[in-house]
Amino acid sequence: MLKQVLMSRFSLRRLGILHRTFLSDAYSCREAWQARLTTPVLAQVNHDSLYYELEQKLHQKAKVSAIDIDIYANKMVDDSHIEEVADLMHKFRLTEETSNTLDSTHHAIVRNYVEHSHYSELIELLNNRLGYGVFLDDFTSNLTLDRLITTNEFKWAARIVTLLGLQEDFTNPITRSLALYACYRYVKSGEIDHFDDLIPPPPQEPTEGKKKKKDEIKVRVNFIRNEFFDDHFDIKDTKLLLGKTFFLLGLNSEGAVGNSSKLLGLVLYEKYSKAVEFVQTSAGTEINEEVLGLVKTFLGKHEHKDDEHYVKLVDLLGTANFGMKVDGGSFEKLLIDGINRSVEDNEERQIEEQKSIYIQWCELRQHRLEEELARLQRAKRIQEMEKMSREMEQEEQKLWFFENEDKLDLQIDSKKVFYPKRWFGKKKKPRVVDEGYIPPEVRQRQGQQ
Incomplete structure (x- = not known):
């Protein structure tokens, strides 16, 4: 019987139906998460009627409370309201109440999207931070990366890691180890395609025939803002994003894993001067042989012979002894060992933290x-x-009308508005008075006398 079960699991694994996860089933805390639906706040709510009520409030008053949005997001149990919750979050983001968004709202939205495999929609929400304001926490980051890695969706996993890299927070050891593995598996494939949400729209083809001339509206501005590139949030190139993310992950890692990640990241990031400085200052430390070969491959594909630092880095890595110790082990095995070690050391504690925080969110929701x-x-x-x-x-x-009649009359008169008379016709010249003018009758009388 046991042999049949093992054979069936093996066949399912080969078909891609059964996947090994790095995190245990207990990490998802399904029972503790589903317990929120039994609370009085969520148990008595009709999801559809709540949506129309919130939609009406936003349309009429352009204002809705954060607790209503949180209740709607946490009430979701399937993917039938994926578009509705995104629409509500976008409209809610434009209100002043968006600063009061609860952490449980982000968690519920991300978890629902991941459980129902809406990865592209999730990326759209997370990447448009100003439009939706949805962010990952440590628990949803781990659950999302574990799900994407074990289903071989390394491109989506690497995109999630780059979004985490924009926040520059890899303090969670499980998140850091999963992020390193996801990025390496995607980069190891060779060709780095552009992330779908970063692909620029195709240029519009000119229509045949005469175009209608559009009215030009010119607006006077006080000044023209100079172009600025912050080298962080403004990065839209997939290779540069992966490079900076690798470097940040390497800063939070040690040994051969940290050194290999830093060098690979600097090369993908095209910071050749810093790469040369890193190799020279890291003499005597270990670097993985597989990553070194990957670095040389990328240097050969993306040549910058006009850059003296690039040429110096190629010459430096081309020498047999460039100062760093080359480790011949499997880099992927090192990363998997790191994941298993971080999960073993931190999973139980984070499971208890999740259960505790779910209870706190239910209490906070009731209080709000x-x-x-x-x-x-x-x-x-x-x-x-x-x-x-x-x-x-x-x-x-x-x-008291008759007693206060005089007072009311005065109040009515005081409210009357008297407008000065205005003449909108042609202005007449003022009449000039001739002081020496003598009327004709006076002249006749003087003549008779």
């Missing part, structure tokens, strides 16, 4: 919902009091 309800009730009471005050004032005016 109670605060929101109290705020709405307080605003409703204030509105009712203001309405009652206006009604009492109107009733008072009716009861």
